[in-house]
Amino acid sequence: MAKTYTAFIKHTHIGKSSQAEPYTARAHSRYIQRRSETHVVRVHLMPDSYKARQRWWYDHENGLRKNGRVVDKLTFSIPHEISQAHAEKILFGFGLRLGQERCPFEFTLQGFESRNHHSHFMFVDRDYETGKRVFGTTERNSSHQIKLEWEHYANSQFEELGYDVRVKVHEGYELEATNDNQEALETPSVEASDVDNLPDIETSPEDALTGDEDMAVIEMERTEHTSLVAHNIRFLHATVHEVNRLNDCKLRLEEAQERYERAVALKERADLAASSHLSNNLLPAKQKAFQAEAFLSQLTTAKGKLKGFGISAFGFELKTQTRREAEAAQERSALAHQEAEYHQQVQSDYSHASDIANIAMLEAIVEAEARKASLRHLYGSDQEIVQAQKTFDATIIRLTEGLEPKHALEAFENMEITEEEYITYLKQTGNEKALAEFMENRDQYVVVEVDDGYDL
Structure with a gap:
């Protein structure tokens, strides 16, 4: 059984x-x-020269948007059994893993003349080519993901290097990102990047207040695998839950957008039908009625009487030619007006259908915008939503790496994880059998609810 330590990690x-002052990161x-x-001082995607590196931090901050994140600061405790050379190797590898070899970082090792081994780590979560975030340190629970990443990576390296020690980040210790308010100091005039030639620099107000906390780790009597497995599975379950919530929000938005598209299509069809009927039916009918009325007016007196005359006697009718033409014109005018009124009613029906479609379209717009606002309220802009999805997916991959089914079952049988969390693990690892x-045999297990303490 490997000796397990509680490791301290501070993330700001x-x-x-x-x-409080510009260029705090450089200070x-x-x-x-x-x-x-x-x-030891190690860098990645930064100048090796101390002075050039100070200039790099200056240019980096100047190139950010007004509310951009300059840097993430991490402090790691390191078990005193780990040599300085191996600690340097592990921290550098961790930085490459954290940023997928595409993010600049800088770290130092301190306290190796005593048992207070620790590292100060400065990580810039920006792809050096695209400028986009890689790990997602601004995402919710990113600190906890860094904890898990360090725990997993450090332990695998300790084992590979032959150390019979492991680290465990205490579950009750919350990592909170805080604002940094240290004074910006003047850049010292030095050229060398060798540690022995670095200047002694006065402590900034923030660092003078906190100093280097005692990073000595505390021994714990517990097994190597079970607690770490349970820890990872519980966070895996919480991450999958968050993925499901994100996907549900995206699905609801897609459904709202589909309803909007259907409403737009319905409105377009209604408008097209109304326009077609207007030009092909109503307007010709009105024109026909107008012409019939105009022709009738020529056969009508100023008093509105039909021109000509006719008499009826003993069942016989005698009419002048003018009267017969006037009566025929009157009948054609009445029929033309009747037809125009019919098409006017049909046109009103088309307009009503168009109005209903327009209302449905507006309601769909409101719903789609509400869904989009809800999604952005939870996860940010479209780009941030894509990044959140990538972060969740990467987290799930990291959490399932190296998790053995027997260890997961052991954690469940020891009631360190719930039935639902165990099922999530089996689903995410594709262990269908x-x-x-x-x-089939779930009734054989006694399940006790466990408060996982995670709130994504």
């Missing part, structure tokens, strides 16, 4: 708009490299 960030970079404390067997 520096925001361009939230910092912090100088602080963590002070000669009196620092053993074990899932079917478990569902």
Whole structure:
């Protein structure tokens, strides 16, 4: 059984708009490299030269938008059994893993002359080519994901390097991102990047207040696998729940957008039918009625009487030609007006259908916008939603890596995870056979609800 330590991790960030003074990140970079404390300085996608690196931090902050995140600051405790060389290797590998080898980072090792081994780590979550986020340190629960990532990666490296120690981030310790308010200091005039040649730099107000916390780890009597497996499965379940919520929001938005598209199509058909009827039926009918009325007016007197005359006697009618033409014109006019009135009513029906379709379209717009607002309220812009999906997917992959079914079952049987969490693990790992067997025999297990403490 490997000796397990509770590891301390502190995660804060520096925001361009939230910092008390500009260029706080550059000042912090100088602080963590002070000669009196620092053993190792390593960088990735940054200049090796100290002075050039200070200029890099200056240019990096100037290139960010007003409310951009300048850097994430991490402090890691390291078991005192780990050598300085191996700690350097592990921290550098962790930085590459965290940013998929595409994010700049800088870290120092301190305390290796004592048992207070620790590292100050500055991570810029921006792809060096595209400028897009990679890990997603601004996402909800990113601190907890970093905890799990460090726990998983560090333990695998310890084992590979032959160390009989493991680290466990205490579940009750919350990592909170806070604003950094340290003073910006003047850049010292130094050229060398070697640690021994780094200047002694005064402590900034923030660092003077907190100093280097005692990073000594605390031994714990517990097994190597069970708690870590349960920890990962519980967070896996919470992440899958968040993915399902995101997908549900996206589905509802898609449904609302489909209803809007159907309403638009219905409105277009109604408008087309109304327009077609107007031009092909109503307007010709009105024109016909107008012409019939005009012709009738020529056969009508000023008093509105039909021209000509006729008499009826003993069942016989005698009419002049003018009277017969006037009566025929009167009948044609009446029929033309009747036809025009009919088409006017039909046109009104088409207009009413168009109005109803327009109302449905407006309601669909409101619903779609409400769904979109709800989605953005939870996850941000379209780009951030895509990034959130990628982050969730990557988290699920990370959490399922190396999880053995027997360890998951052991965690469930020890009641460290719930039945629902165990089922989530089986589904996410594609273990259909074990899932079917478990569902068939689930009554044999006594299930106790466990408060996972996660709130995504």
